[in-house]
Amino acid sequence: MTVTSAGRTGPSPQELVNRAHELVPLLRSHAERTEEERDVVPENMRALRESGLLRLTVPPRFGGLDISVRTQVEVLSGIGRGCASTGWIAANHAASTDFALLLSEEGLQEVFGENPDAVLLSAASPQGTRARRVDGGLVVNGRFPYASGCRVSDWALLVAVPLIEGDEQVGVVDALVRPEEMLIEDTWFMAGLAGTGTHAMTATDVFVPDRRTLVPPRRPDGRYEELLSPTTLVKGNLHSLSALVGAAHGAWDEARRTLDKGRPIAYSAYENAADSPAVRLWFAEATHLLDTGTLHLYAAADGLDRAPEGKELDRAERARLRMHSVSALECGRRAVQRLLDIAGTSGFARRNPVQRYWRDLETGSRHAMLHHPVILEDYSRALFGLDGISPWH
Numbered sequence: 078m079t080v081t082s083a084g085r086t087g088p089s090p091q092e093l094v095n096r097a098h099e100l101v102p103l104l105r106s107h108a109e110r111t112e113e114e115r116d117v118v119p120e121n122m123r124a125l126r127e128s129g130l131l132r133l134t135v136p137p138r139f140g141g142l143d144i145s146v147r148t149q150v151e152v153l154s155g156i157g158r159g160c161a162s163t164g165w166i167a168a169n170h171a172a173s174t175d176f177a178l179l180l181s182e183e184g185l186q187e188v189f190g191e192n193p194d195a196v197l198l199s200a201a202s203p204q205g206t207r208a209r210r211v212d213g214g215l216v217v218n219g220r221f222p223y224a225s226g227c228r229v230s231d232w233a234l235l236v237a238v239p240l241i242e243g244d245e246q247v248g249v250v251d252a253l254v255r256p257e258e259m260l261i262e263d264t265w266f267m268a269g270l271a272g273t274g275t276h277a278m279t280a281t282d283v284f285v286p287d288r289r290t291l292v293p294p295r296r297p298d299g300r301y302e303e304l305l306s307p308t309t310l311v312k313g314n315l316h317s318l319s320a321l322v323g324a325a326h327g328a329w330d331e332a333r334r335t336l337d338k339g340r341p342i343a344y345s346a347y348e349n350a351a352d353s354p355a356v357r358l359w360f361a362e363a364t365h366l367l368d369t370g371t372l373h374l375y376a377a378a379d380g381l382d383r384a385p386e387g388k389e390l391d392r393a394e395r396a397r398l399r400m401h402s403v404s405a406l407e408c409g410r411r412a413v414q415r416l417l418d419i420a421g422t423s424g425f426a427r428r429n430p431v432q433r434y435w436r437d438l439e440t441g442s443r444h445a446m447l448h449h450p451v452i453l454e455d456y457s458r459a460l461f462g463l464d465g466i467s468p469w470h
Contacts, residue, residue: 087137088129090148096128097155104159105327105430111162111272112433115265116228121163126194130156130167134174139185140193146312147378150319154374157323158330161437162272164320166196166226169273172313173199173234176305177253184253184288188232198256199313200224200278201236208238208250214286215240217252222264225275227256233278237305240292251291251304258283269440308390311398312381314446315374318402321441322374325409328434329367332416332424336360343421356419363415370408377401396452396459403452406442413438 088096107118125131133149135141149171157164174197177188188195206219217238224233233256240248259278265271293304336356339349347353380398384390390398413435417424425432441447455466 087142090144090151093130093133093142093144093148094151094155097130097152098158100124100128100130100156101159101327101330104156104163108160108162108272108430108433111160115271116274117160117163117166117226117272121160122166122196122229125156125163125167129194131170131194131196133171134178135189135193136178136185139189141189145378146315146381147375150315150374150378153316153319154323154326157320158327159323160272161320161324161327161434161441162270164323165270165273165317165441166198166229168316168318168320169198169225170196170230172316173197175309175313176236176251177232177234179251179291179304180253181288187288188253192231195231196226196229197232197234197253198224198226198230199234199236200227202238206235206238206280207241207246208252208285209241211284214284215250215252215290215292217254217280217283217285220277220279221259222277223275224256224261224278225273227259227261227276227278228274230256232256233259235280248293248295249304250293252283252285253289254280254283254285267440269436269438306389307392307395308381308384310446311390311395311402314399315377315381315402317441317444318406318447319374321438321447322370322405322409324434324438324441325370325413326367328413328416328431328438329363331430331434332360332363332419335420350419359415359419363412363419366408366412366415370405370412373401373405373408377405392465393459396456396465399452400456403447403449406447407449410438410442 103124104121107121111118111121130152132141133144133152137143153164153168156167176199177197200221200223202219202221208215208217217235221235227233233254235252235254237249238252239246240250259280262277264277265275291304336351341348342350342353350356377398416431417435420431423429458465
């Protein structure tokens, strides 16, 4: 046990990481059903609540944890090791909670006051959505095509909704709503991360009271400042990516389990694949790639932990940390590819969990916020003092 900076007694960082790893067998046992049902199953969500791992970024005054980014990514990686879809939802919740902390105290009290384990999601759709001011709040309309965990979450943070006055967009706002206030469409049919339930949500004249809105201040020219902190967004992306890196480690677990059973290599003299020097070398290569990816992951987390509280990192540093993040993901992808090379065609059997981890990793790594080519280009521009290619970072 330790005492947080807020003076509350809570679990130590290592205890939290241990809890995540203790959940791996249970999460893994429900991973196939999570994929089939295209939502994280209740047993996994219950386990996250009971273990306290939904409180990673909840303020301590509401019963949350006061822990480093490093500990957060270790925990999320551990969850993803058991089930990538469950890890993705836990990570999206941690990031969404961070995004929502600019809400008024009244709004935060409504969300976390009686339920520190309330699950949040965040969804953005700058095109085709709009908010307008009314007495006491905002009215939101529009479709949000990708809302991870919308059927298992308590709250949905609608991010960067265009604020319209007359016929002109004058800014963007965030609005926190209940998913049941939205129309949820059954749209998520994917090869990977199928269990995240990233369905579409549509708002039709949804009223959001002021206490649950984030409206940036108006500038002298009458427009509104951007509200989302680029550094907070880098942290949120790291959360999601951590679960995917964990999935690569989950694939390693399964591959090692198969090798330990002493399976033969077909059409060869090896009755035990682990007797083959080539297999051992490939397995060592995969293991080293995972270790290297973990170092990149921790470098990104430690960079965020070193940032002074409340201070925005400059663009060059944000680009550097994003490059470490995507390098962790790339190492994981290469490692799982090598593990599948060892497994051969049997690695792609539907009964083999390695192929599910592979599909989840390959799908998640192509998320727009985690896409390697874009992040690499942005990093190269930062190194030469050029403007970024994304207004979000």
